[in-house]
Amino acid sequence: MMRRAVLATSATVAGISLLLALKPHNGGLAVASGSPAGRSGDAGSATVTPPEASGPSGSVGPSKKGTKSGGKSGASGTYTGNTIDTRYGPVQVQVTVAQGKLTGVKVLQTPSENGRDRRLAAMSVPRLTQEALAAGNARIDTVSGATYTSEGYIGSLQSALDKAHA
Amino acid sequence: MRESAPAREVRVVHVMGTVFSFDVRTPMTPEIDHALDAAEDRLRHVDAVFSTYRPDSEISRLAAGTLTLDACPPEVGEVLELCAEIAEESDGRFTWTPGGRLDPSGMVKGWAAEAASDLLFEAGATDHCVNAGGDVQARGSAGPGQAWRIGLAHPYHRGDLMAVVVGSDIAVATSGTAERGGHIVDPRTGRPATGLVSLTLVGRHLTHVDALATAGFAMGDEARDWVDGLPGIEAFAVTADGRAWQTPGLPAWTGTGAANPE
Numbered sequence: 001m002m003r004r005a006v007l008a009t010s011a012t013v014a015g016i017s018l019l020l021a022l023k024p025h026n027g028g029l030a031v032a033s034g035s036p037a038g039r040s041g042d043a044g045s046a047t048v049t050p051p052e053a054s055g056p057s058g059s060v061g062p063s064k065k066g067t068k069s070g071g072k073s074g075a076s077g078t079y080t081g082n083t084i085d086t087r088y089g090p091v092q093v094q095v096t097v098a099q100g101k102l103t104g105v106k107v108l109q110t111p112s113e114n115g116r117d118r119r120l121a122a123m124s125v126p127r128l129t130q131e132a133l134a135a136g137n138a139r140i141d142t143v144s145g146a147t148y149t150s151e152g153y154i155g156s157l158q159s160a161l162d163k164a165h166a
Numbered sequence: 167m168r169e170s171a172p173a174r175e176v177r178v179v180h181v182m183g184t185v186f187s188f189d190v191r192t193p194m195t196p197e198i199d200h201a202l203d204a205a206e207d208r209l210r211h212v213d214a215v216f217s218t219y220r221p222d223s224e225i226s227r228l229a230a231g232t233l234t235l236d237a238c239p240p241e242v243g244e245v246l247e248l249c250a251e252i253a254e255e256s257d258g259r260f261t262w263t264p265g266g267r268l269d270p271s272g273m274v275k276g277w278a279a280e281a282a283s284d285l286l287f288e289a290g291a292t293d294h295c296v297n298a299g300g301d302v303q304a305r306g307s308a309g310p311g312q313a314w315r316i317g318l319a320h321p322y323h324r325g326d327l328m329a330v331v332v333g334s335d336i337a338v339a340t341s342g343t344a345e346r347g348g349h350i351v352d353p354r355t356g357r358p359a360t361g362l363v364s365l366t367l368v369g370r371h372l373t374h375v376d377a378l379a380t381a382g383f384a385m386g387d388e389a390r391d392w393v394d395g396l397p398g399i400e401a402f403a404v405t406a407d408g409r410a411w412q413t414p415g416l417p418a419w420t421g422t423g424a425a426n427p428e
Binding site: 156 | 176178180183184185187189275295297299300301302304308312314315316317318319320321322323324325326327328329330331338339340341342343344345364366404408409410411412
């Protein structure tokens with residue numbers, strides 16, 4: 001039961017990550033969401049770019065709840081974002097920050113949940129840089145892309161993944 | 167950081183003008199080792215039979231009329247039959263006779279990769295992944311309790327990804343121009359397809375998923391409605407004007423692979 005709920009949440013988080021990435025990537029944040037295998041930081045990472053800055057000063061609003069912890073620099077706590085009206089419906093997220101580092105994202109509202117909209121969501125092309133993936137501890141096992149030539153393979157990410165074994 | 171790296175045996179095979187990567191996560195046995203050898207031999211055999219670049223291949227001789235279908239290895243008939251099925255499913259956007267020549271290349275690679283995957287599975291490698299030059303067939307898990315995590319290459323930023331698809335028994339195929347230029351021709355116009363830069367399809371069997379991705383890419387913008395109606399298939403696409411779209415079911419694949427949406 002618990003496990004099921006966790007899975008559903010992280011599925012929604014990843015789904016919304018793609019939606020939220022629809023605006024130009026001005027300094028995306030690496031998100032580490034819970035892993036279905038119970039291994040934190042090993043799954044569900046994505047680059048989340050704050051939704052468009054048409055709302056007052058970005059998406060993460062003022063309703064902070066939480067405490068500053070430890071003496072280290074950087075804020076900690078839970079922040080609830082403003083509701084953003086996208087073409088596909090309202091989107092609202094809540095993020096958890098520990099010592100300045102984003103540790104969790106919870107989706108409070110997502111357009112796909114109201115009405116099972118069959119329209120295909122248009123967006124800018126999301127970009128997950130290797131730095132962001134590494135920062136989120138996102139494991140990548142293999143890569144799908146346009147067919148590479150034997151020469152093109154040499155400098156590819158897939159080539160690096162193949163070499164990374166043992 | 168992982169506490170302990172899962173077992174991993176990787177074999178890289180240069181064949182069919184591209185590179186096949188076999189990644190076995192089941193602990194190795196002599197049977198699996200033999201299956202890897204057999205899979206490699208099989209790919210070289212398939213290349214010898216189906217290469218349109220080799221005048222002595224069965225497919226070249228069949229095209230030239232110097233060989234009959236009956237005289238070909240049975241897999242030739244099998245592949246041509248699959249081509250006919252996909253052509254029907256894609257309303258003629260998939261073709262094995264581009265410009266009137268016999269050329270089932272759009273089917274062969276995905277089909278061969280899935281067949282190689284089946285060889286490994288039958289030999290006991292229940293957890294493995296075959297990457298055929300960017301088209302992926304994964305089985306089982308990547309490690310204890312871990313689904314396979316398949317990155318989708320960003321067409322504009324080499325080395326970066328657009329999304330991560332997660333699943334256990336999953337096929338992911340991408341058609342695009344990022345690596346080789348406009349090499350997918352719309353059979354109806356005879357010209358390179360231009361509406362899309364990249365089309366990734368996700369499903370269960372690579373034979374089907376790869377051929378459908380080729381067909382969908384040739385459709386350009388029309389692929390959007392078409393792919394939305396394909397049962398068991400989800401899509402992520404980048405258009406020529408720099409936008410992206412995905413089918414509504416795709417997020418279920420990008421969230422967690424513990425439960426495939428079927």
